[in-house]
Amino acid sequence: MNQPPWDAIFVGAGITSLACAAMLVKRHPGLRLLVIDKHIVVGGYATTFSRPSQGVTFDCSLHKLSGMTEGGNLIRILRELELDRALDLVYPDDYFCAYRAGTVLPLANNAEQAEQQLVARFGHQAEGIATFFEHVRTYGRNGYYQFQMLNGSFEPDMTQLRFAHRNFKHKTVREVLHELFDDPYLIEILAAPGIYVGGYSEDLGYLYFLHVVYATLNRGNAYVVGSSQRLSNLLAQRVLEAGGKIALSTHVDDVLTDGNGNVTGVRTSRGFFNSAQVYINTSPHYALQYLFSSDIELAATRDKLTALKPARSTTTVYLVIDHAPAELGLHHTESMLFADEATAVELRMAAERSGYDTELSEHAFWQMSPIEVTNYHALDAAGGKVVCLNVLDSIAHWPRRRTPEYRAKKQRASEVLVERLLMHVPGLRGHVMHIEVATPHTYVRFTNNTDGSGYGAMVGTDLKGHVFHHGFPVQGVHFLSAWVAGPSYEAAFGYAEMKAKQWKQA
Ligand SMILES: Cc1cc2nc3c(=O)[nH]c(=O)nc-3n(C[C@H](O)[C@H](O)[C@H](O)COP(=O)(O)OP(=O)(O)OC[C@H]3O[C@@H](n4cnc5c(N)ncnc54)[C@H](O)[C@@H]3O)c2cc1C
Known part of the structure; x- marks a missing residue:
């Protein structure tokens, strides 16, 4: 316990942690950061595994980075990190190709073209298709720029916001698509991007879903040559170059406090590390069950967390x-x-x-x-x-x-x-x-x-569980993962950027 304290410790080296740590050292070059993961490589889901006997490498998650063309949040952040030139990006022609009962319907990686392809195939639903794509361009876009809305750099049309709130806030994707269409196959195709965020049409809130379509189809998507591992490694390298440390094969067992509601560090399989700022990249349910001592009063957080599915x-x-x-x-x-x-x-x-x-x-x-x-x-x-x-x-x-x-x-x-x-x-x-x-x-x-x-977390129509971390009783603990950012690499970078901007030296 007598080592000098770290400026911040990250529990887990998933993409949200890595992105935040890389942004912090860019904004504050003197910061000493420690990123700890139990796995043998950095990245969490943003990793690969190889089978040398087969001559292959499997990507554990990435197939689409959203927000990767002009106006996209992710490409903007990668540019700010000066990572865009280090990454060799592939922009595929396809959004996806739909297969069913011997038919094939390719959808282009471009909203206007994809809309035209759908109208050509489902002419009898043309009006609904136009309405759906209009929803994506308006309400989807407003959802996509939510961080810019909060910092005042994006001004939404208030009439649109009020209309969306009144008409769609409590509806699932399934409910709205059934109001717009009666062709069951078209409904399945339009709902399919839900797979990118872990939800089916009966699970996901419609407004949230529109922003997913906007991010992946209207703001462009790309793949990284060298896979998600390349992206994770580059981010980790930034932390190391700034004098930070990445501790792999190291299990975090406990988050430690001073008994007065302040975090002091972590206990791991390789010893103790001190810091007044601890970022939790693991699932919050896991963290509350295993990482905090039973004498910390977490009943209120646990209660809120039951609503986070x-x-x-x-x-x-x-x-x-x-x-x-x-x-x-x-x-x-x-x-x-x-x-x-x-x-x-x-x-x-x-x-x-x-x-x-x-x-x-x-x-x-x-x-x-x-x-x-x-x-x-x-x-x-x-x-x-x-x-x-x-x-x-x-x-x-x-x-x-x-x-x-x-x-x-x-x-x-x-x-x-x-x-x-x-x-x-x-x-x-x-x-x-x-x-x-x-x-x-x-x-x-x-x-x-x-x-x-x-x-x-599932982003359905009830969002009350998503604020589980508000008023967290231990000062200096931050939650930083898909569970708070929302699913996807783009959401991870967006949330990491927000957290990095909020940094205040303890
Ligand atoms: C099959 C699949 C495909 C996907 N495809 C895409 C896609 O194409 N595009 C896209 O944008 N998103 C995609 N996603 C979603 C995206 O991969 C995730 O949202 C994102 O990677 C989650 O990152 P995270 O920061 O929450 O951390 P995670 O990846 O969940 O990492 C958490 C880390 O914490 C570590 N950890 C946990 N407990 C401990 C402990 N006690 N001690 C030390 N370390 C610990 C773990 O080892 C892990 O490394 C996909 C997901 C899956 C599963």
């Missing part, structure tokens, strides 16, 4: 293909595979009502819900001939790890999801050389995120 988790299938996937028929960087019948919402709700019965859940989440497919080889061939499948899932129907039931279930997940891909892209059949599955339990194991959520 985790976003959906993910089941991911990593594939290695023996040829370039594009040569075998997977032409687009990203695809969404839809079931022939658009009954997934009802089936998911029935699965939930059943208490996540195994058979009902597997049918609803794996067989009938959309699968997001990333053709990583088309984004960055150096990572190998990799294709990745993601479905939003619930940990509630997964048995414990290391049990025969768990292994059998992983096998079933891989069979169902891969078969759906092969049905839509038959050229891939016989060319899948290697398969790995990550489940909601895998995500808990690597990140400690509650229920394996990959996207922090």
Whole structure:
């Protein structure tokens, strides 16, 4: 305990921590920061893992960085950090390509073009499509510039804000899309970007969702050559160059206080570290359960936290293909595979009502819900001939790890999801050389995120849980993660920027 104190300690080296730490040392070059993570690499979900025997590297999360063209928040922040030139960015042609029942509908990575493509395919719903895209351009845009609204640099049209508040604040994506459209397939396509933030149409608030579409479609998206790990490593390097330290393979066991409501540091698997500022990058539920001593009065925070629901988790299938996937028929960087019948919402709700019965859940989440497919080889061939499948899932129907039931279930997940891909892209059949599955339990194991959520808290229509950290009783503790920022790399950087601007030397 007699080492000099750090100016700030970060518990977890996820992308929000790394972004905030890099911004702090840029704004205040003398700061000494310590970033601690239990894992062997920095980044949390923004990491990769390699299989040298297959000659591949799998990206654990990133397939789209939103806000990456002019007017985008993320590209602005990356420029301010002078990282834009260090990052080799790929701007794909596709938003995603929709597959269903033998039909293929590519959507361009541009809002006007995507709207035209949808009108050409769903002419009978043209009026609703125009209204939806108008909602994205107005209410989605207002939501997207919320930080600028708070600091006065973006002035919204108050009539629009009042209209949105009155008409949409309490509605889910599903409710509004059903008011606008009667074509169930179109509804599924328009709701699919919810997968980027861990929610289905019945989960997500409509206004929040509009900002997700605005961020990913209207403000441009890109991938980073060298994967999310490259971005995480560059941010970590900034901290190191400024004299900070990154402590990996180090588990934080406790956040310490002076008994008078002030934080004093952390106790870890490698000893004690002092600081009057501690940023918590882990899930808040995890932090309150494991990191704070029982004599700290946290009942009020716990109470608020019960309203903060985790976003959906993910089941991911990593594939290695023996040829370039594009040569075998997977032409687009990203695809969404839809079931022939658009009954997934009802089936998911029935699965939930059943208490996540195994058979009902597997049918609803794996067989009938959309699968997001990333053709990583088309984004960055150096990572190998990799294709990745993601479905939003619930940990509630997964048995414990290391049990025969768990292994059998992983096998079933891989069979169902891969078969759906092969049905839509038959050229891939016989060319899948290697398969790995990550489940909601895998995500808990690597990140400690509650229920394996990959996207922090669900942003539904009830937002009262999102202020759980207001009035937190321990001075000097800050929460900094997707759980407070909102899901996505862009939200992480936006929130990190706000926290860095609020820095005051203790
Ligand atoms: C499959 C998937 C795909 C995604 N795709 C995209 C995408 O394409 N675009 C996009 O913008 N977003 C995407 N996301 C969302 C995005 O990856 C996350 O929102 C973001 O990475 C979360 O970052 P975070 O800062 O909250 O920290 P996390 O990544 O959750 O990291 C938390 C860190 O804390 C560490 N930790 C936990 N407990 C302890 C402890 N006791 N001691 C020490 N360390 C601890 C963990 O090891 C971890 O490194 C995706 C997510 C998933 C799951």
